[in-house]
Amino acid sequence: MRKTTFEHLQDGTDLQQQTYGDWPIWQRTIPFPSNLLMGSSGTHLLETYLVVGSAWWQVLSHDLKPGAAVLDIGCGCAKIARFLALDPRVVQYVGFDPIPQSIEWSNAFVVPRAFGRFRFEHVDLYSAEYNPQGTIQPTAFRFPGDDASYDILIAASLFTHLLEADARHYLAEAARVMKPEGRFVLSIHDEPPEGERYVGGEARVDIALDYFLSMARDSGLDLADDLGSLCGQHALVFQRLS
Numbered sequence: 372m373r374k375t376t377f378e379h380l381q382d383g384t385d386l387q388q389q390t391y392g393d394w395p396i397w398q399r400t401i402p403f404p405s406n407l408l409m410g411s412s413g414t415h416l417l418e419t420y421l422v423v424g425s426a427w428w429q430v431l432s433h434d435l436k437p438g439a440a441v442l443d444i445g446c447g448c449a450k451i452a453r454f455l456a457l458d459p460r461v462v463q464y465v466g467f468d469p470i471p472q473s474i475e476w477s478n479a480f481v482v483p484r485a486f487g488r489f490r491f492e493h494v495d496l497y498s499a500e501y502n503p504q505g506t507i508q509p510t511a512f513r514f515p516g517d518d519a520s521y522d523i524l525i526a527a528s529l530f531t532h533l534l535e536a537d538a539r540h541y542l543a544e545a546a547r548v549m550k551p552e553g554r555f556v557l558s559i560h561d562e563p564p565e566g567e568r569y570v571g572g573e574a575r576v577d578i579a580l581d582y583f584l585s586m587a588r589d590s591g592l593d594l595a596d597d598l599g600s601l602c603g604q605h606a607l608v609f610q611r612l613s
């Protein structure tokens with residue numbers, strides 16, 4: 372029977388010390404998470420972890436302006452944040468995720484390399500796949516941030532794991548915390564069976580593109596750019612509806 376990501380993580384010992392392939396941890400560098408922890412963010416392979424993180428950073432670079440405040444929704448174990456930490460345009464970064472080991476790792480190894488600009492928060496959000504003992508329903512969660520407080524929002528491979536009610540709430544929260552000129556860069560799987568529009572569970576969700584765009588519009592978000600394929604998913608950039 373398929374194991375959930377949560378069950379895989381229960382096999383891990385000492386997730387905070389181990390680094391990929393037992394590589395050493397060098398001073399003034401960000402190490403690599405263990406294979407198990409990387410796996411919880413979509414890949415056990417260091418090469419893929421680095422290629423995907425770098426690709427997302429380059430995509431985000433297009434919209435990043437000096438002084439940017441960034442919210443990374445479902446930040447995992449800092450696959451993208453490790454690149455943003457070295458980007459001087461980012462003056463404030465907040466990432467949150469329901470996997471406590473990912474947040475502990477990011478706080479231990481990324482925060483000290485980010486010169487006081489980065490913060491990772493554990494939020495005990497319920498997810499059948501990632502956090503089945505979670506006490507907070509995603510539909511009840513208010514994103515960390517005032518109205519209109521972020522320039523860039525990121526949801527890399529997050530809507531691929533959200534049930535429809537949760538996705539609708541997250542789109543509305545994103546619209547709330549996004550500055551008027553802000554951008555929300557996200558990815559979806561968009562291959563539901565013919566005639567279906569929102570299919571799957573927290574292990575994998577597929578959404579018909581037109582339906583997702585209509586959900587975003589319902590929340591006050593408009594498509595700014597369709598980036599097509601990115602790392603096996605469909606990447607989209609949203610702005611606030613004018």
Ligand SMILES: C[S@@+](CC[C@H](N)C(=O)[O-])C[C@H]1O[C@@H](n2cnc3c(N)ncnc32)[C@H](O)[C@@H]1O
Nearest residue numbers: 412413445446447450469470498501509527528
């Ligand atoms: C495929 S991983 C992607 C992680 C990260 N964005 C990246 O690109 O490496 C999906 C992440 O979403 C997180 N997640 C699942 N449900 C969530 C929710 N309701 N709110 C925020 N994060 C969630 C999981 O814990 C997991 O870290």
